[in-house]
Amino acid sequence: MISVDEHLESILAAIPTLPAFAQTLLDAQGCALGADVACRVDLPPFDNSAMDGYAVIADDVAGAGPDTPVTLPVVGDIAAGASRAYAIRPGMAVRIMTGAPMPHGADAVVPVEDTDADTTRVRVDRAAAAGAYVRRRGSDAHAGDLVVEAGTVLTPRHISALAAAGHGRVPVHPRPRVVVLATGSELQPPGTDLGDAMIFDANSFGLAASAREAGAIAYRVGIVPDDPRQLLDLLEDQLVRADMVVTSGGVSVGAHDVVKEVLSRLGTVEFREVAMQPGKPQGFGTIGNDATPIFTLPGNPVSAFVSFEVFVRPAIRRLQGMPTDDRTRVAAVAATSWRSPDGRRQYTRVHYEPPADGQPLGTVTPVGGQASHQVSDLAGANALVVVPESATEVPAGAQVETILLDDLPGSVRAVAR
Numbered sequence: 001m002i003s004v005d006e007h008l009e010s011i012l013a014a015i016p017t018l019p020a021f022a023q024t025l026l027d028a029q030g031c032a033l034g035a036d037v038a039c040r041v042d043l044p045p046f047d048n049s050a051m052d053g054y055a056v057i058a059d060d061v062a063g064a065g066p067d068t069p070v071t072l073p074v075v076g077d078i079a080a081g082a083s084r085a086y087a088i089r090p091g092m093a094v095r096i097m098t099g100a101p102m103p104h105g106a107d108a109v110v111p112v113e114d115t116d117a118d119t120t121r122v123r124v125d126r127a128a129a130a131g132a133y134v135r136r137r138g139s140d141a142h143a144g145d146l147v148v149e150a151g152t153v154l155t156p157r158h159i160s161a162l163a164a165a166g167h168g169r170v171p172v173h174p175r176p177r178v179v180v181l182a183t184g185s186e187l188q189p190p191g192t193d194l195g196d197a198m199i200f201d202a203n204s205f206g207l208a209a210s211a212r213e214a215g216a217i218a219y220r221v222g223i224v225p226d227d228p229r230q231l232l233d234l235l236e237d238q239l240v241r242a243d244m245v246v247t248s249g250g251v252s253v254g255a256h257d258v259v260k261e262v263l264s265r266l267g268t269v270e271f272r273e274v275a276m277q278p279g280k281p282q283g284f285g286t287i288g289n290d291a292t293p294i295f296t297l298p299g300n301p302v303s304a305f306v307s308f309e310v311f312v313r314p315a316i317r318r319l320q321g322m323p324t325d326d327r328t329r330v331a332a333v334a335a336t337s338w339r340s341p342d343g344r345r346q347y348t349r350v351h352y353e354p355p356a357d358g359q360p361l362g363t364v365t366p367v368g369g370q371a372s373h374q375v376s377d378l379a380g381a382n383a384l385v386v387v388p389e390s391a392t393e394v395p396a397g398a399q400v401e402t403i404l405l406d407d408l409p410g411s412v413r414a415v416a417r
């Protein structure tokens with residue numbers, strides 16, 4: 001058996017990051033930026049008004065106050081989007097809207113609230129300092145300034161800044177296309193009437209969902225019976241659209257373990273026993289002319305889920321140019337005791353309860369059955385506890401390393417680290 005860390009390391013050594021290419025801004029959301037992106041123009045691109053009001057020369061209204069109003073002729077009206085033809089001389093005002101270009105000569109804006117709002121002769125009731133309510137060209141950023149750094153995973157805030165900076169497309173590492181298929185002649189699609197000795201296919205759905213959650217575009221191919229010819233044909237068909245292939249089932253030592261049989265013959269996939277529970281039988285390698293990475297996960301749904309979490313998710317993130325280990329890890333206290341196999345790292349499915357008021361740590365309780373076919377209990381878990389290889393028992397009250405599977409509120413994360 002090899003360790004989890006060794007197996008993961010050998011996988012990541014074989015996974016490249018997909019080259020970045022230009023994508024439209026909304027398609028780029030959630031992807032990692034492939035290069036530094038700079039501002040195309042000054043922001044704001046020109047001096048403009050921060051208020052609806054009157055552009056003036058500050059000196060002209062220096063003495064204005066409630067009892068000493070200053071009245072100025074209004075010589076024009078500038079709307080947002082109007083070209084910059086206006087200029088004023090001392091003793092004049094121009095009505096101006098928020099975002100409209102400042103007229104030449106003006107150096108301050110008097111908000112409409114500080115006037116009588118007249119459109120021919122305006123009464124100003126309050127002084128304005130030079131620069132008041134003027135948004136200077138370049139006061140946010142200058143052309144050439146860095147807006148978003150390479151490697152940043154683009155959120156709505158970045159999309160907004162990139163758009164403002166003038167970019168219709170930006171280079172990002174694309175979402176990998178991950179083909180997911182489940183092998184097993186006993187499998188039937190959910191939503192059908194279950195036949196004798198058949199079970200519903202959980203894995204092609206669960207793994208496709210996990211792939212999507214990791215940022216991939218998942219192609220759920222569905223069920224392949226335990227037949228070598230059919231599996232080979234299907235893999236060949238699917239390779240054209242795959243940046244990665246994930247299979248489940250057929251990797252143990254049973255008589256009809258078709259994945260192992262077929263892929264062993266090709267000689268590019270290595271089947272290994274990894275010192276973990278669940279998920280001992282693992283296969284990883286490449287197939288096809290483009291050496292597409294392929295993961296062959298065990299068939300038990302819980303094993304498949306945990307294997308994905310531990311090995312496939314980091315690989316999908318590597319393809320996207322993102323840090324491979326993004327899950328929040330917290331210390332928590334075991335609410336009960338449980339056993340763990342000697343020499344294997346256990347990923348215990350638990351329910352994590354955030355810290356109660358005044359407590360430093362949250363608690364974890366194993367969910368129902370821990371056997372690797374107990375997929376309905378998996379639904380009750382929101383975290384995995386990592387029990388080290390050397391431990392054979394987790395005593396109640398012990399502090400344990402916990403991987404949070406769901407995005408939890410910020411308060412939990414804050415306590416966590």
Ligand code: AMP
Pocket residue numbers: 182183184186187199200201202203204248249250251252254298299300301
């Ligand atoms: P295998 O790895 O093919 O030997 O499968 C191990 C166990 O997982 C068997 O009990 C299978 O019936 C079950 N299994 C395999 N694939 C799936 C699947 N897609 N959905 C649910 N159970 C599965």
Ligand code: MG
Pocket residue numbers: 183184185249250257299
């Ligand atoms: Mg099988």
